[in-house]
Amino acid sequence: MVSALSRRSALLGLASGVLGFGAVRAADSADSLGDSGVRSDSGTGTDLDWPMARYDAAGTGYDPDASGPKDGVRVKWRREPETFFGGTESPILSGDTLYATGRVLLALDVATGETRFAHEGSYRSSPARTDAEAYTTDTLAVTAPAGVFGLNAGGGIRLFDREFGVERWHGPGRESRFGVFGPPSAVPPVAADGTIYAAIPGTEHVVALDASSGRKRWRRSPGDELRRPAVADGRLFAVNWPHNTTAYDAETGERLWQAELPEQMVLPPTATGDGVVVPDRTGVTALNATDGSVRWRFDHGGNATEGAAAVAEGRVFVQSAGSDGALHALDLETGEQYWSAPVRGEGTPVVADGVVYARAYNDLVAVDTEDGTVRWRYDSRLPLSTPAVGDGVLYAVAHGRIVALEEDR
Structure with missing residues (x-):
C-alpha cells in the first residue's frame, strides 16, 4: 500500500514529467488541441489578431485589415460564463481564440463563444499577447492587485483536476491603494518587441519586463495615477496626474523629456508617426515626439474622465x-475638426474599414469615418467595453457577459 507521502511524490513527479513534455507538445499541436490550445480547426477562416487593448502598442485602435458590421448589427452569440465576473475590460483576439479577463483568464472560440479554458486568478486588466522566446505558445501579460503576470496563452495542462503551467512569471507589484480619484482601475499592459510595458499596480512606476521571463529591464517613476502607456518608434509615452506627459527611451528607460498640459486630468496617450496625441478633460493635445513641444491643441469643452483617442488614416477620433x-474627427497634422457626431458619453473609439465604433453610455454606435454619419446603434443595456475587431465581427465585454456582434443581413 502506497503511503500518502509517496503518493504525493509520485503525483508531483508525474506532473513535472507531463509539464516538461507537454510544454512543448501543447503548443506544437495547437491546431489539434481544441479546448486546451490556442487554435483549432473551427472553420472560422480568420487569421486576424487584436493582440491587446486598443489593438497595438501605440494605442491607435486601428487595424487596417479588420472589419466590423457596417450597415446594421445583430448578436452573433452571447455568453455569461459562470466563472466570469468581468467589468468592461476589453477582450483581445488571437486567430480563432478570444481572451477576456474578469477574475479569471477566459478563452473562447470566436465562432461559437464556447469556453476553451478558464483559469482562476485576480486578473483585472485586458491582456496583451506577445511571442515568448522561451516557450512555444504565446504569453499573455495582465495586471492584478499583486502585480504583473505572464500567463500561458495555451491554457497550460489540466491534471488530476488541477492546472499546471498557466502562470509563467510574476512581475513587480503590491496591493493596490487608493489614489487621488478613488481606487485605481486596471491599467492594461502593452507588448512590443519582446517586452511588456506596464504601470505597476499600487505604485507610481512604469516597468519594462522581458516577455519570456518577466525579468525587469528597467523601472521608472513618472508620478501618480498612471494610465496605459503608448510605445512606438523606440519611445514610450507615459501620462500621469497632474498635467504630465513623459517620454522615455523604450530600450533603456532613459527619460527624454517631460511636458506639462493645461489640464490636471490627463488621459491615456496614443503614439503616432512623429508625435503623441494626449486627451485630457477638456480637449486633446498633439505633442512632438522628439522634444514634447505642442504641435496643436483642440478644445472640445467637455468633461472627459476616461477614454483615449484613436488614430487612423490621418485622422484623430476622440470623445x-x-x-x-460628441465624437470628434480631427486632422492629425493640424487638429482641424472635420466633423462631430452625436455620440454622447465617453470612452475609447476604435476604427476598422471606414467605420469608427464608440460607446455612448449603454449604446455602441457605428459612425462613418468620412462624414460622421451614424450607421447604427446597438443597445447593450449595460456599458460595453471598447470592442476588439475581427473579420466582420465585434467582440465586447459587459459586466460578466461577452458578446459577439455581426452584420445584420
Whole structure:
C-alpha cells in the first residue's frame, strides 16, 4: 500500500514529467488541441489578431485589415460564463481564440463563444499577447492587485483536476491603494518587441519586463495615477496626474523629456508617426515626439474622465463628455475638426474599414469615418467595453457577459 507521502511524490513527479513534455507538445499541436490550445480547426477562416487593448502598442485602435458590421448589427452569440465576473475590460483576439479577463483568464472560440479554458486568478486588466522566446505558445501579460503576470496563452495542462503551467512569471507589484480619484482601475499592459510595458499596480512606476521571463529591464517613476502607456518608434509615452506627459527611451528607460498640459486630468496617450496625441478633460493635445513641444491643441469643452483617442488614416477620433458630448474627427497634422457626431458619453473609439465604433453610455454606435454619419446603434443595456475587431465581427465585454456582434443581413 502506497503511503500518502509517496503518493504525493509520485503525483508531483508525474506532473513535472507531463509539464516538461507537454510544454512543448501543447503548443506544437495547437491546431489539434481544441479546448486546451490556442487554435483549432473551427472553420472560422480568420487569421486576424487584436493582440491587446486598443489593438497595438501605440494605442491607435486601428487595424487596417479588420472589419466590423457596417450597415446594421445583430448578436452573433452571447455568453455569461459562470466563472466570469468581468467589468468592461476589453477582450483581445488571437486567430480563432478570444481572451477576456474578469477574475479569471477566459478563452473562447470566436465562432461559437464556447469556453476553451478558464483559469482562476485576480486578473483585472485586458491582456496583451506577445511571442515568448522561451516557450512555444504565446504569453499573455495582465495586471492584478499583486502585480504583473505572464500567463500561458495555451491554457497550460489540466491534471488530476488541477492546472499546471498557466502562470509563467510574476512581475513587480503590491496591493493596490487608493489614489487621488478613488481606487485605481486596471491599467492594461502593452507588448512590443519582446517586452511588456506596464504601470505597476499600487505604485507610481512604469516597468519594462522581458516577455519570456518577466525579468525587469528597467523601472521608472513618472508620478501618480498612471494610465496605459503608448510605445512606438523606440519611445514610450507615459501620462500621469497632474498635467504630465513623459517620454522615455523604450530600450533603456532613459527619460527624454517631460511636458506639462493645461489640464490636471490627463488621459491615456496614443503614439503616432512623429508625435503623441494626449486627451485630457477638456480637449486633446498633439505633442512632438522628439522634444514634447505642442504641435496643436483642440478644445472640445467637455468633461472627459476616461477614454483615449484613436488614430487612423490621418485622422484623430476622440470623445468628449457631458450634456453636449460628441465624437470628434480631427486632422492629425493640424487638429482641424472635420466633423462631430452625436455620440454622447465617453470612452475609447476604435476604427476598422471606414467605420469608427464608440460607446455612448449603454449604446455602441457605428459612425462613418468620412462624414460622421451614424450607421447604427446597438443597445447593450449595460456599458460595453471598447470592442476588439475581427473579420466582420465585434467582440465586447459587459459586466460578466461577452458578446459577439455581426452584420445584420
